[in-house]
Amino acid sequence: MTISDIAEEAGVSKATVSRVLSDSLKVKPESKEKILQIIEKYSFVPNNLAQSLAGSPRKTVGIVIAELANFFFIEVADGFDQIISQVGYSMQISSSKWNKEKELQLVQQLISSRVDGIILAPVSDGSKSIEMLQASDIPFLLINIIPKEKGIAYIACDNYQGGKLAADFFNRRNRPSNIIITGFKHQTIDQRVQGFKNNFSKWDKIIHYENINTYEQGYEIASVLAVRNTLSEIETAIFVTNDNVAIGLITKLLEMGISIPEQVSVIGYDDIKLSSFCRVPLTTISQNIKDIGRIAALELLEMIQNPEKPKPEHIIIPKMIVRESAVI
Amino acid sequence: MTISDIAEEAGVSKATVSRVLSDSLKVKPESKEKILQIIEKYSFVPNNLAQSLAGSPRKTVGIVIAELANFFFIEVADGFDQIISQVGYSMQISSSKWNKEKELQLVQQLISSRVDGIILAPVSDGSKSIEMLQASDIPFLLINIIPKEKGIAYIACDNYQGGKLAADFFNRRNRPSNIIITGFKHQTIDQRVQGFKNNFSKWDKIIHYENINTYEQGYEIASVLAVRNTLSEIETAIFVTNDNVAIGLITKLLEMGISIPEQVSVIGYDDIKLSSFCRVPLTTISQNIKDIGRIAALELLEMIQNPEKPKPEHIIIPKMIVRESAVI
DNA sequence: CTGTTAGCGCCTTCAA
DNA sequence: TTGAAGGCGCTAACAG
Numbered sequence: 001m002t003i004s005d006i007a008e009e010a011g012v013s014k015a016t017v018s019r020v021l022s023d024s025l026k027v028k029p030e031s032k033e034k035i036l037q038i039i040e041k042y043s044f045v046p047n048n049l050a051q052s053l054a055g056s057p058r059k060t061v062g063i064v065i066a067e068l069a070n071f072f073f074i075e076v077a078d079g080f081d082q083i084i085s086q087v088g089y090s091m092q093i094s095s096s097k098w099n100k101e102k103e104l105q106l107v108q109q110l111i112s113s114r115v116d117g118i119i120l121a122p123v124s125d126g127s128k129s130i131e132m133l134q135a136s137d138i139p140f141l142l143i144n145i146i147p148k149e150k151g152i153a154y155i156a157c158d159n160y161q162g163g164k165l166a167a168d169f170f171n172r173r174n175r176p177s178n179i180i181i182t183g184f185k186h187q188t189i190d191q192r193v194q195g196f197k198n199n200f201s202k203w204d205k206i207i208h209y210e211n212i213n214t215y216e217q218g219y220e221i222a223s224v225l226a227v228r229n230t231l232s233e234i235e236t237a238i239f240v241t242n243d244n245v246a247i248g249l250i251t252k253l254l255e256m257g258i259s260i261p262e263q264v265s266v267i268g269y270d271d272i273k274l275s276s277f278c279r280v281p282l283t284t285i286s287q288n289i290k291d292i293g294r295i296a297a298l299e300l301l302e303m304i305q306n307p308e309k310p311k312p313e314h315i316i317i318p319k320m321i322v323r324e325s326a327v328i
Numbered sequence: 329m330t331i332s333d334i335a336e337e338a339g340v341s342k343a344t345v346s347r348v349l350s351d352s353l354k355v356k357p358e359s360k361e362k363i364l365q366i367i368e369k370y371s372f373v374p375n376n377l378a379q380s381l382a383g384s385p386r387k388t389v390g391i392v393i394a395e396l397a398n399f400f401f402i403e404v405a406d407g408f409d410q411i412i413s414q415v416g417y418s419m420q421i422s423s424s425k426w427n428k429e430k431e432l433q434l435v436q437q438l439i440s441s442r443v444d445g446i447i448l449a450p451v452s453d454g455s456k457s458i459e460m461l462q463a464s465d466i467p468f469l470l471i472n473i474i475p476k477e478k479g480i481a482y483i484a485c486d487n488y489q490g491g492k493l494a495a496d497f498f499n500r501r502n503r504p505s506n507i508i509i510t511g512f513k514h515q516t517i518d519q520r521v522q523g524f525k526n527n528f529s530k531w532d533k534i535i536h537y538e539n540i541n542t543y544e545q546g547y548e549i550a551s552v553l554a555v556r557n558t559l560s561e562i563e564t565a566i567f568v569t570n571d572n573v574a575i576g577l578i579t580k581l582l583e584m585g586i587s588i589p590e591q592v593s594v595i596g597y598d599d600i601k602l603s604s605f606c607r608v609p610l611t612t613i614s615q616n617i618k619d620i621g622r623i624a625a626l627e628l629l630e631m632i633q634n635p636e637k638p639k640p641e642h643i644i645i646p647k648m649i650v651r652e653s654a655v656i
Numbered sequence: 657c658t659g660t661t662a663g664c665g666c667c668t669t670c671a672a
Numbered sequence: 673t674t675g676a677a678g679g680c681g682c683t684a685a686c687a688g
Contacts (some may be wrong), residue, residue: 050665
């Protein structure tokens with residue numbers, strides 16, 4: 001089924017069918033009626049690939065996140081979708097799984113599909129995918145990272161500031177034992193650590209665990225901490241640079257009978273939805289996740305319409321949300 | 329930038345460039361080398377729309393779920409992605425937000441984009457989108473629903489059986505007050521209720537709350553229940569046909585000082601990841617979510633390769649997972 | 657091994 | 673208002 005087929009059946013030319021499809025120029029009502037009927041009859045759906053090849057916009061944008069089963073990214077995507085679907089765009093999500101090669105491949109796929117715009121949460125700020133995007137002349141916007149180069153659109157959080165918030169909290173509470181747990185090597189994490197480091201008065205005595213990324217790993221590291229850092233004997237404060245990990249950690253700590261926040265206090269980062277209804281509601285640094293998605297959508301749409309305008313740069317200011325896992 | 333440009337710069341024909349792109353036929357090593365270099369130089373990415381129009385497969389499949397910020401669907405999608413990405417396919421997710429019109433629009437978009445296959449979690453078993461899909465001759469597979477018509481591929485859970493499991497549990501525990509909370513009008517829910525109804529010995533005395541769908545609504549309904557059904561005075565058992573709602577409910581119940589499972593026991597449904605690490609780990613009916621995604625992927629891939637074979641039909645058998653929110 | 661030639665399905669002038 | 677014709681970027685015979 002192509003427009004030629006339905007043109008033939010309707011006794012008109014392809015051009016006329018095309019016109020009623022795009023609802024652009026005037027078409028004699030009777031012809032239009034008849035064409036619409038035939039389309040309905042065969043459940044005909046025009047080939048978007050051909051349409052795009054011939055010049056009409058795809059009305060779809062791509063978004064590549066780092067992880068699918070991660071509330072942070074899903075909330076961003078959801079906020080993003082809310083906006084773009086209102087203006088008739090579709091979204092195409094895929095996940096790089098924190099893998100550079102996979103990320104590059106997905107970005108190429110998107111470029112290759114000639115989507116109208118792309119949102120990328122890059123694995124690193126020097127990603128090859130960013131180069132590809134620049135060469136492609138498809139409007140794109142980075143999230144969750146501040147690009148090295150100038151002139152690239154992005155929306156990220158002030159992670160240094162977030163780290164500082166956690167440090168201030170630690171300083172005030174001042175526990176005898178302090179631990180920081182970080183994840184993947186990623187710019188966001190580095191900055192959080194930096195902010196924390198520069199402002200926490202007892203940084204020189206802190207214990208640092210690295211490369212703990214997921215809920216499961218947080219769960220597992222708990223027993224290690226319990227033994228190595230005698231959690232049940234010394235009052236401890238832990239800063240975890242990712243809510244998912246913090247929640248896993250807390251789950252296991254509770255199972256081991258360690259009280260939170262009394263014996264061990266935990267501060268997370270991100271304020272994913274889950275953190276407010278997990279076992280011990282999490283004290284965390286909020287990024288206002290939905291907003292990131294919404295702003296990204298608005299800005300990307302704008303970039304699609306006005307490719308010439310200077311690239312938008314947004315820095316979201318984090319704030320501390322005190323719940324139960326750590327209190328002053 | 330098109331292959332013609334590349335061809336010109338390399339001093340060969342378009343066809344030759346096309347050949348090195350698809351890595352199909354033999355091309356003189358020097359030419360190949362040179363072409364690859366030029367491609368690299370310009371970060372050229374072939375236009376997948378044109379490629380597909382000209383006949384090569386898109387190597388992308390679409391999946392439309394009902395809700396993005398819902399762990400059930402995300403876990404399905406994640407399991408799905410794991411399989412298809414291994415064989416070089418990309419996935420394109422979108423969410424219908426439980427809305428029929430939106431669902432139809434998304435499905436049309438996918439058909440229009442000539443994806444190689446489609447996974448759909450329909451809002452209803454008589455969806456217009458299912459008709460469209462049938463007319464399109466794109467292989468498709470339904471999840472989370474059993475289609476009315478024969479000859480349609482699907483993978484669903486035995487929800488009747490799931491409801492029965494909950495009933496058996498209720499029968500054994502036999503509390504004085506019993507409540508069931510259900511959500512959207514959806515086939516899965518109907519069957520869960522039916523299975524529960526037909527097997528619970530005190531169904532005639534049960535209190536039924538309908539149309540509670542989200543975490544938030546579960547949270548809100550808690551206070552209503554507390555008052556109307558004097559939760560703090562009568563030992564109550566609640567069956568919630570959706571984990572998200574159950575978790576919301578429990579959160580509020582705890583805030584009100586009602587003990588779980590002593591005073592009120594709660595059984596959920598789905599066994600989303602979250603249910604094992606929420607405040608009171610949830611006793612729930614498990615659907616083996618990741619498997620649904622994986623099986624769906626395998627079957628869809630098979631259907632793409634062998635469109636003639638009879639359509640696969642899978643029914644997943646649920647099982648009861650007893651954690652803390654309800655115990656015998 | 658390689659170039660030429662047709663399309664793929666649709667949109668968009670340009671005339672009529 | 674409408675049709676004819678050209679072209680979007682690429683692949684796939686076909687003939688060298």
